[in-house]
Amino acid sequence: MFGDLMGMMGxxxxxxxxxxxxxxxxxxxLVxxxxxxxxxxxxxxxxxxxxxxxxxxxxLEDKEQLEDYFVLVMNKAIEKATQINEAELAAAAQDGMPNIPGMDMFK
Incomplete structure (x- = not known):
């Protein structure tokens, strides 16, 4: 039993x-x-x-237009970066997870 526990901890x-x-x-x-x-x-x-x-x-001549561009482009870039980040971290976490009964939420 402790061997299994130690293996899972590892x-x-x-x-x-x-x-x-x-x-x-x-x-x-880079995104x-x-x-x-x-x-x-x-x-x-x-x-x-x-x-x-x-x-x-x-x-640079139209502050309001620049602000609109900034918000739109930054939001699209952050969304793309977040998708890559979440997918990569989920794959890394799932790859190393031990097979624990009831923990199939990571699949």
């Missing part, structure tokens, strides 16, 4: 390590998003950290 620690490694790797996965006309561009990591923003000079 697998849980291994799963946790995989998740932490995945989090670090997601800092290097690019831009407005339909290409006047506003943003790059985020899959951990949702902003790496760069490009604003075309044409947007």
């Amino acid at each position: 697998k849980l620690q291994e799963a946790q390590k995989k998740v932490e490694e995945t989090k670090l790797r997601l800092d290097t996965v 690019d998003e831009q407005s339909n006309d290409g006047l506003f561009k943003v790059t985020l990591t899959a951990n949702r950290k902003i790496k760069s923003i490009h604003i075309d000079d044409a947007l």
Whole structure:
């Protein structure tokens, strides 16, 4: 019984390590998003950290339009980054999970 418990604990620690490694790797996965006309561009990591923003000079003359572009493009980029982040972390966690009866919610 204790051998099984120790084995499960080892697998849980291994799963946790995989998740932490995945989090670090997601800092290097870049997500690019831009407005339909290409006047506003943003790059985020899959951990949702902003790496760069490009604003075309044409947007600098209209504060309200720039704010609208910023909100729309950032929300799309964050949504993409979140999808990648959640999928990768779920896969890392599921891969290392021991087979515990009743814990099939991770499948």
